[in-house]
Amino acid sequence: GENVEQHPSTLSVQEGDSAVIKCTYSDSASNYFPWYKQELGKRPQLIIDIRSNVGEKKDQRIAVTLNKTAKHFSLHITETQPEDSAVYFCAASRNRDDKIIFGKGTRLHILP
Amino acid sequence: DSGVTQTPKHLITATGQRVTLRCSPRSGDLSVYWYQQSLDQGLQFLIQYYNGEERAKGNILERFSAQQFPDLHSELNLSSLELGDSALYFCASSADRGNYGYTFGSGTRLTVV
Numbered sequence: 001g002e003n004v005e006q007h008p009s010t011l012s013v014q015e016g017d018s019a020v021i022k023c024t025y026s027d028s029a030s031n032y033f034p035w036y037k038q039e040l041g042k043r044p045q046l047i048i049d050i051r052s053n054v055g056e057k058k059d060q061r062i063a064v065t066l067n068k069t070a071k072h073f074s075l076h077i078t079e080t081q082p083e084d085s086a087v088y089f090c091a092a093s094r095n096r097d098d099k100i101i102f103g104k105g106t107r108l109h110i111l112p
Numbered sequence: 113d114s115g116v117t118q119t120p121k122h123l124i125t126a127t128g129q130r131v132t133l134r135c136s137p138r139s140g141d142l143s144v145y146w147y148q149q150s151l152d153q154g155l156q157f158l159i160q161y162y163n164g165e166e167r168a169k170g171n172i173l174e175r176f177s178a179q180q181f182p183d184l185h186s187e188l189n190l191s192s193l194e195l196g197d198s199a200l201y202f203c204a205s206s207a208d209r210g211n212y213g214y215t216f217g218s219g220t221r222l223t224v225v
Contacts, residue, residue: 099168
């Protein structure tokens, strides 16, 4: 069935360094790959997404890359800041109004 | 405020009881999705409704059911509750056009004692 694997489950980086989170997906029909950030006790919020017709997308300090052949995609956060500390979820979906399957999340700690 | 409204925010109930969680999607969104998030767990997809019809089903227990009403709000009914049903239940909605992606509500924290 559909599955999204995410690693690492926990990641600690020094403030100012970069963080990378990697995901793989099983459903080859997936075309939409969002990333959500969830702060403690709050709702998940969409931070960036990519569709299968592009290989990379950037938004300020955040970038996502997609390799459809290998069925994996990654989130890159540069110049990390304390407010980047949160749980990050990758996800995959076939279409706009299809269910989204989430990875198990990565808890990112930014160390002072 | 995300535009997706979930009530109640917190619910404490005893094992064996039944509860109803309510979700109002963003104005104009036809799809509603329900997810369960247990402690230190990811977001488990339960069920999706689109314009009143069930569209997709995930790992939803038979003790759980949902529906979407003509005004597009949705209710998730959880019955014969067990301790293991304690979790954060999120509702999300998505649009038919424009930006992709879900908008989540703030969730209902269910505690079964």
